[in-house]
Amino acid sequence: MKMANHYIRLREHLSLPEGVQEAIVTLDELAAILDCTHRNVVLILKRLADKQWLIWSPKRGRGNKSTLTFLVKSEELVLQIARNFVEKKDLRSAMDYINRPSLPQLSREHFNEWLFSYFGYRAELKDHKKIDLLRFPLSQAFYTLDPAFINYSSESHLVNQIFDSLVRYNPQNQMIEAHIAHAWEIDTSRTVWTFFLRKGVLFHNGKELHAEDVRFTLNRLRHVNPRSLYRWAHLYIRQINVLDANTLQIVLNEPNELFAHFLSTNRAAIIPIDYGGETKERFAKAPIGTGPFKLVKNDGSICVLEAFQPYFQGRAHLDQLEIWNIPDLYEHKQSKSFEGFQILHNFRLPDHAEETSWNQVHRGEICKFITLNLLKEGPLKEVETRRIVTEMIRQHLHLDTAKEGISPTDGFLDKELSELNTEELFANESASLTDTLVLCTIPQYEADAIMLQKVCQLAGIKLQIKLLPLAQFQGEQRLEADFILFAVMLDNDKELRLIDLYKSMQQHVGQAVKLQMEFYLETIIHEIDPLIRTKQFIALERMLKDIHAIHFLYRKQLKTVYHPSVKGISMDSLGWMEFKNIWFRSSETPTAYFPQS
Known part of the structure; x- marks a missing residue:
C-alpha cells in the first residue's frame, strides 16, 4: 500500500493531461514530491518499476531530467486501496481515498457498486467454523449508543440489539408483556409498582443483572437533560426501593397508566450500575447491555455486533452483524433495481413489483x-x-401523493380530512402580511421547509427558513420563530410521543391554552382505557386546530419489504426488524441486504 501511495502521489502532483502517460522530471523535483532523499527516490522508483507500474528512464547528473512512463491508471490503485481498507473494516480511510478530488466520478460510482455487493448475508469460515454474517449500511450516523441520549432511528435500532427493557410491548395484542421482569403487581392506588426480575440475566461483561442495576438506570433518567425524550414520564417517579436482589418497587407521585409502556421503550433500557465500571463517555461509545447482540467494535463509521451466547431469551440465529454508516449511498442506490436486496426499510415497491413474491x-x-x-x-x-x-x-399545498407513500392528513389520530370546501371559502381571502415570518426546523427537514417557503410565496407570504442542529432545536432558539416544523413517528409508542410533543408545544402557547392542554394531558395519563385515551387525544388535537395552533402537512407511510429467503420476521417498536429472530435460506438468498431509516 505504501508503494501505491507513492505512485498515486506522483501522478497527482505531475498533473499529466488526459491520455499523456509520460513525464519529464528531475530528481530534485521527485524528491520534493515524495518528501524524501535522492537515494530513497531511486529506491522507490525501482520498486515501482519492479511492480510494472511505471518505467523509469534515468539520465545521469543531478540537474538532468529523467523520463517517467506511467503504466497504470492511478484510479485503479485508488480503488484497490479503498477496497483493501473496506475489507479491513476501515471505512473512514476507504472513503478518504474515494473522495480524492483527482478521482473521476465514474470511478466513485464503480466503487459504490462494488461496496453494495460487499453488503448482505454471508456465510464465512472463521477458525474452521461457519459464521452467519449480516453486513448492511445505514445513511444515518450513530453519535451515541447510550439509551438515555439517543436521538436518531439508527441509534435506536442499534440500542434495541444491545439492550433490554423491564417489559416489552406486543403490537399484535397491544399488551405489555414480561421481559427482564417476569411479573409485576400494581397496588389499588395504582402508584406502587412491584417488579419481579428474572434470575440469571447476564450483562455482556458476564455480570448478573440485579434490582440495583434497574434502580441505577431509572434514577439516572430522572436527572438527565430536561429536554430529553419522555422526560415527563421520569418525573412521575417519587422513589425506587430495592426489596431484594430480584425484586424492585417503584413508587409514583400519582397514577400514570402509560408508565408500563414507558418502561417498555429503549429509553428505559437497563444498564449496569455505575456504567459497568466505565466512564459515561466511554459507555456511550462502547455500551454494556443484556441484549441478543454485544458490541465488539464502534469507531463511528462501523459497528460490529456479535451474538450473545447466554442471552436469556435464546441465542440469535445470526452470529455477527456489521452496521456501516455511509451517508450518501442510499440515494445513489435507490434509483437501481430493488431485486438485489433482501430487506429494504422505508421503501415503496415499484408498481410492476406489487404482484411479485x-x-x-x-x-x-x-x-x-x-x-x-x-x-x-x-x-x-x-x-x-x-x-x-x-x-x-x-389551499396552495399540492402533494405528490404518488410518491413515497405520501398522503394528505388533518391530524395525528383523526385521519379523515374535513369535508369543508376550503378552496371556495378562502379563494377571495388574502393573508395581507407585510412581515417576513420565520420557520424553524432541523436540517433533516430542509426539503419540507423549502416546499413550505414556495407554498407561502404563492399565498403572498414571505417566509424565512432557520435550520438548527437537533441539540439547539431542542433548546430555546426555536421559540424565536413564527412556525416550527417537525414530525412525529406514529408507531407503537405514539401515545408517549404525542404527550412529549404537546408538552413541548406548551412552551409557545398562552397561559389559558397551556392550562387547557394540561387538563387533557393529565386526563390521558390517568386514564386506564386506551379507547378513552384516544378520544381525549383527538379532543386535544381538535382544540389546537380550532385556534390554529397546529397545521398538518402530510403523512408518509413506511413499509419494510423483504425477500422470501428471510425467515423469522418480527418488528420492534420503530418497525425495524428484530435481528435476533431472522435467518436466511441460503439457496434462495439474493446478494445484498439494505435497511434504511
Whole structure:
C-alpha cells in the first residue's frame, strides 16, 4: 500500500493531461514530491518499476531530467486501496481515498457498486467454523449508543440489539408483556409498582443483572437533560426501593397508566450500575447491555455486533452483524433495481413489483406538521390571521401523493380530512402580511421547509427558513420563530410521543391554552382505557386546530419489504426488524441486504 501511495502521489502532483502517460522530471523535483532523499527516490522508483507500474528512464547528473512512463491508471490503485481498507473494516480511510478530488466520478460510482455487493448475508469460515454474517449500511450516523441520549432511528435500532427493557410491548395484542421482569403487581392506588426480575440475566461483561442495576438506570433518567425524550414520564417517579436482589418497587407521585409502556421503550433500557465500571463517555461509545447482540467494535463509521451466547431469551440465529454508516449511498442506490436486496426499510415497491413474491410489512407512519408560536409578538398572535394563513397554506399545498407513500392528513389520530370546501371559502381571502415570518426546523427537514417557503410565496407570504442542529432545536432558539416544523413517528409508542410533543408545544402557547392542554394531558395519563385515551387525544388535537395552533402537512407511510429467503420476521417498536429472530435460506438468498431509516 505504501508503494501505491507513492505512485498515486506522483501522478497527482505531475498533473499529466488526459491520455499523456509520460513525464519529464528531475530528481530534485521527485524528491520534493515524495518528501524524501535522492537515494530513497531511486529506491522507490525501482520498486515501482519492479511492480510494472511505471518505467523509469534515468539520465545521469543531478540537474538532468529523467523520463517517467506511467503504466497504470492511478484510479485503479485508488480503488484497490479503498477496497483493501473496506475489507479491513476501515471505512473512514476507504472513503478518504474515494473522495480524492483527482478521482473521476465514474470511478466513485464503480466503487459504490462494488461496496453494495460487499453488503448482505454471508456465510464465512472463521477458525474452521461457519459464521452467519449480516453486513448492511445505514445513511444515518450513530453519535451515541447510550439509551438515555439517543436521538436518531439508527441509534435506536442499534440500542434495541444491545439492550433490554423491564417489559416489552406486543403490537399484535397491544399488551405489555414480561421481559427482564417476569411479573409485576400494581397496588389499588395504582402508584406502587412491584417488579419481579428474572434470575440469571447476564450483562455482556458476564455480570448478573440485579434490582440495583434497574434502580441505577431509572434514577439516572430522572436527572438527565430536561429536554430529553419522555422526560415527563421520569418525573412521575417519587422513589425506587430495592426489596431484594430480584425484586424492585417503584413508587409514583400519582397514577400514570402509560408508565408500563414507558418502561417498555429503549429509553428505559437497563444498564449496569455505575456504567459497568466505565466512564459515561466511554459507555456511550462502547455500551454494556443484556441484549441478543454485544458490541465488539464502534469507531463511528462501523459497528460490529456479535451474538450473545447466554442471552436469556435464546441465542440469535445470526452470529455477527456489521452496521456501516455511509451517508450518501442510499440515494445513489435507490434509483437501481430493488431485486438485489433482501430487506429494504422505508421503501415503496415499484408498481410492476406489487404482484411479485416480495412481501411487504406496514411499519407505521411519519406525520409532518407545523406549530404556530402563539407567544411571539407579531401577526400570528391574532387567531384570525392564523386561520387565514393556515388555510392559504392548505389551499396552495399540492402533494405528490404518488410518491413515497405520501398522503394528505388533518391530524395525528383523526385521519379523515374535513369535508369543508376550503378552496371556495378562502379563494377571495388574502393573508395581507407585510412581515417576513420565520420557520424553524432541523436540517433533516430542509426539503419540507423549502416546499413550505414556495407554498407561502404563492399565498403572498414571505417566509424565512432557520435550520438548527437537533441539540439547539431542542433548546430555546426555536421559540424565536413564527412556525416550527417537525414530525412525529406514529408507531407503537405514539401515545408517549404525542404527550412529549404537546408538552413541548406548551412552551409557545398562552397561559389559558397551556392550562387547557394540561387538563387533557393529565386526563390521558390517568386514564386506564386506551379507547378513552384516544378520544381525549383527538379532543386535544381538535382544540389546537380550532385556534390554529397546529397545521398538518402530510403523512408518509413506511413499509419494510423483504425477500422470501428471510425467515423469522418480527418488528420492534420503530418497525425495524428484530435481528435476533431472522435467518436466511441460503439457496434462495439474493446478494445484498439494505435497511434504511
